[in-house]
Amino acid sequence: MTEIVTHASGPAVGKSTTTGRLFVLELSGDRIHSMNPDGSNRRTIVTDCHLPDGIVVDAEAGHIYWTNMGIPNLDDGSIERADLDGGNRRVIVPQGVTHTPKQIHFDKGGGKLYWCDREGMRVMRANLDGSQAETLVETGRGDADRRDQTRWCVGITIDPQLGKIYWTQKGPTKGGLGRLCRANIDVPSGESPANRSDIEVLFGQLPEPIDLELDVANRVLYWTDRGDPPRGNTVNRVPINDANAAPQILITHLMEGIGIALDVPGNRMFVTDFAGSVYSADLDGSSERNFLYAQGNLTGIAYAEI
Numbered sequence: 462m463t464e465i466v467t468h469a470s471g472p473a474v475g476k477s478t479t480t481g482r483l484f485v486l487e488l489s490g491d492r493i494h495s496m497n498p499d500g501s502n503r504r505t506i507v508t509d510c511h512l513p514d515g516i517v518v519d520a521e522a523g524h525i526y527w528t529n530m531g532i533p534n535l536d537d538g539s540i541e542r543a544d545l546d547g548g549n550r551r552v553i554v555p556q557g558v559t560h561t562p563k564q565i566h567f568d569k570g571g572g573k574l575y576w577c578d579r580e581g582m583r584v585m586r587a588n589l590d591g592s593q594a595e596t597l598v599e600t601g602r603g604d605a606d607r608r609d610q611t612r613w614c615v616g617i618t619i620d621p622q623l624g625k626i627y628w629t630q631k632g633p634t635k636g637g638l639g640r641l642c643r644a645n646i647d648v649p650s651g652e653s654p655a656n657r658s659d660i661e662v663l664f665g666q667l668p669e670p671i672d673l674e675l676d677v678a679n680r681v682l683y684w685t686d687r688g689d690p691p692r693g694n695t696v697n698r699v700p701i702n703d704a705n706a707a708p709q710i711l712i713t714h715l716m717e718g719i720g721i722a723l724d725v726p727g728n729r730m731f732v733t734d735f736a737g738s739v740y741s742a743d744l745d746g747s748s749e750r751n752f753l754y755a756q757g758n759l760t761g762i763a764y765a766e767i
Contacts (some may be wrong), residue, residue, distance in 0.1 A: 479766040481724065482545075483731060484525055485739060486513040489757040493527065493547065498724075498731070498764070500739065500752045506547030511539065515576060515672075517567035518545070518765035519589075526553075526574060526589075527761065528562035533580045538562045540576070540591065545767060553591030559583075564616045564672045564761065571621065577614035577628055580607050583654070584614055584628050597626065598644060599654040611638050616673040616684060619646060620701070627663075627682060629670040635688045639667035664708060668693030672761070674723045674730075675701075676744070683711075685718035685732065694718055696732055696746065711746030720762035733759035 484506075485494045493507035493516065511529035518525050523545050531537035538561045540554035554562070560581030565574060575586045575597075584598035601612040616629040624646045632638030641664045649659055668688020675682050683698045696712035712718075716736030723730050723744070732740040737756040742749040 481727070482765055482767050483722070483739070484516050484518060484763045484765070485733060485759060486510075486516050486527065486720070486761040487757045488512055488514070488760045493525070495545070498729075498741065506545075507543055507550065510541075511537070514563050514760045515565035516761040516763045517565050517574070518763045519567055519569065520545075520765040520767050521569075525763070526565060526567065528565050528576055530561045530563065530579070531556065533561050536560050536580075538578070540565065540574070554587060554594060558594050559585055563614070566617050566619055568619055568621060575617055575619055575626065577617045579613045579615055582606060582612045582614060584617060584626060596654045597646065597648060598628070598657065598660070600630065602655070610634075610636070611640070616671050618673040618675045618682070620675055620677065622677060627673055627675065629673060629684065631669050631671060631687070632667075635669055635693065637666055637668055637688065639670040639686070639688065640665050641667060641670055641684065664699075671719055672721050674721050676723055676725050678725060683721055683723065683730065685715070685721050687717045687719070687735075690714075696721065696730070696742075712740065712742060712749055715740075719760045722762045722764040724764050731762055731764055733762045735759065
């Protein structure tokens with residue numbers, strides 16, 4: 462059984478301790494759950510979401526942020542914030558600003574939230590209070606482009622060391638047209654989000670890439686893929702400093718893999734799939750364990766030490 466990791470902050474008597482917690486989104490129940498890393502001490506902390514998809518944690522400030530996809534044809538997506546226990550809930554990015562927000566990334570150093578907007582066909586960011594929302598990448602515009610799923614932006618992470626954003630464009634379901642892209646965070650001078658010269662396609666013809674996580678310290682990028690085996694329904698990774706490196710498949714036989722969260726100091730990852738399972742494994746994919754299953758349709762997952 463996976464241990465619950467507790468880290469003492471120092472040897473002095475009276476110092477507080479931090480304990481790892483998982484935050485998991487249940488799309489089918491429109492709920493957010495908090496639990497220990499082995500699935501124990503599970504609590505439902507937020508209800509009545511609006512098709513939640515991505516979640517991040519600012520442990521120091523005591524906040525969670527999550528995206529609500531909403532109903533795509535209604536353009537009613539939003540982003541909310543709450544305390545770690547679900548209290549003091551508020552909308553920070555209201556409906557009408559972002560169409561279908563998916564995975565979200567918390568940039569503590571820069572004080573920004575980054576997210577992908579699927580049917581909006583955009584990569585976006587805003588301040589932590591939701592102000593100054595802006596588009597960084599635009600892959601299409603209008604109803605005709607929106608029907609082209611190769612334009613749909615889904616997963617996102619950033620590399621603050623080099624000032625890069627990474628995102629996935631998943632393509633049609635199990636279509637083998639997914640892409641993993643990279644660009645500078647800031648739009649080049651004189652260019653626009655829809656016309657950037659710095660976008661690189663790192664990997665193309667992926668089954669259906671979804672969420673991303675970057676191990677900044679070790680320079681390794683991880684992602685989930687929902688598409689057909691053998692490359693789909695997997696967790697993958699690749700070193701980002703090696704231009705010739707090929708992706709390595711770490712975990713197979715997921716049932717529509719979605720969320721991924723890393724605990725790098727603990728040498729472990731956590732993964733969710735749409736069939737309602739939560740998995741843990743070492744960062745190299747070994748010691749895989751499915752410790753929750755049939756928990757509804759699960760999407761985003763976040764790990765934090767609190």
